[in-house]
Amino acid sequence: MQVRKAVLPVAGWGTRFLPATKAMPKEMFPIIDKPVIQFIVEECISADIENIIFVTGRHKRPIEHHFDINTDLEKHLEQCGKMDLLRNIMEISRLINPIYVRQKEQLGLGHAVLVAEPVVGYEPFVVALGDIIIKDERNVLERMIEVYNRFGKSVIAVFEVDLKDVSKYGIVDGRLIERDIYIVDHLIEKPKPEEAPSHLAIVGRYLFTPRIFEKLKITPPGKGGEIQLTDAIRLLIEDEAVYAIKIDAKVYDTGTPLGYIQTVLDFALQRDDIRDDLISYLRQLLSNNIPQIDTV
Known part of the structure; x- marks a missing residue:
């Protein structure tokens, strides 16, 4: 099946940035003159994914406003003769087909993905974290879709990190089957350096078959009562192959x-x-x- 939808979990509180995130979502923080979330949306569009499902919370309305049409602003820019800005604003408003799903409780990344099930339906889909920007010569999601089209199974994007940094990430233990493509045997969430099976860290881009929803529904809550996505992937690996693609890209974590x-x-x-x-x-x-x- 064609990958047509992307899920962007953006309901988190952003507590590391309080008090700024009391009123402004961290995904809307500007990188000069473009909010973080727009970089991720543009990455999806470049991979021919226009149906973007935002999993939001009650404090995330600015994201909805950003991708909506603002006729007053467009009229003002036109009257001022600021045609370049007008074209830019109009393009943002018409970039995607946005769908907003409310995550009523903050119960983890796995729960946020599960909330999107009624909209995703029984088809493959992308999950892209809303605070990770990736700069690569080739679109990472596009490459992941190519791997999915070959094998018909879930795909995780990974990148190599220093040993001292493995405790910040989910780490993949896998077997290299060809250049930059692995079969995942196991995932370890934020291991100690001496316990890490590799230096391959999950980079916040996933492509799942719809079977991940079955696994999320039976994943027991972990610390803080949250459903962890990595726990569900471990369950998925028990039933079907999961692949990882290693990227050589600049990864920006705007979440700290x-x-x-x-x-x-x-x-x-x-x-x-x-x-x-x-x-x-x-x-x-x-x-x-x-x-x-x-x-x-």
């Missing part, structure tokens, strides 16, 4: 304050209209603060 700042800086340094002035400012900043750093 440091990761968000690093993302903004990296993207700013790639902008011709910002880069030179930013480099000059950073040099000045470092020059002023290096003596202070040395004395700490």
Whole structure:
């Protein structure tokens, strides 16, 4: 079956960014002039997926507004002659077919995916985390769909991390069957470095067959009463093959304050209209603060 739908779980509280996330979803934080969530949506569109299912909460209305048509703003920009901005705004409003599903309780990533079942139906679908931006020469979701089309089974995107960082991720234990493609034998959630079976970390992109819903329904809640997606994948592996594709890409985790700042800086340094002035400012900043750093 063709992969036509993507599930974007965006209902989390974003507690690491409080009090900012009390009123503004972290997925709407700007990377210069584009919110994080738009990067993920554009990735889906580039892979020919236009049916985007947002699993939201009551505090996530700004995401809905962002992908809606704003006739007052469009009229204002047209009257001001700001046609480039007008085209940009109109494109955003017409990018996708958005579908919003409410996750009434924060019961984990697995629960968020399960909430989308009535809309997904019995067909394969993508899950893309709303705070992970991936920059690669080839669209990662597109590559995952190619693997799915070959094998007809679920696919997880992974990337290689340093041993000291494995405790931040779900780690895949698998067998390499051809270049960059593995059969997954086991998943370990945030292992200690000495317990990690590999350096292959899940990168926040999944492609599932609909059988994942069966497994999510029988996955027992873990810590905090949450249903973990990795636990459901382990159950899925017992019944059918799950593949992993290794990507060699720049991965930006905007879900932490440091990761968000690093993302903004990296993207700013790639902008011709910002880069030179930013480099000059950073040099000045470092020059002023290096003596202070040395004395700490």
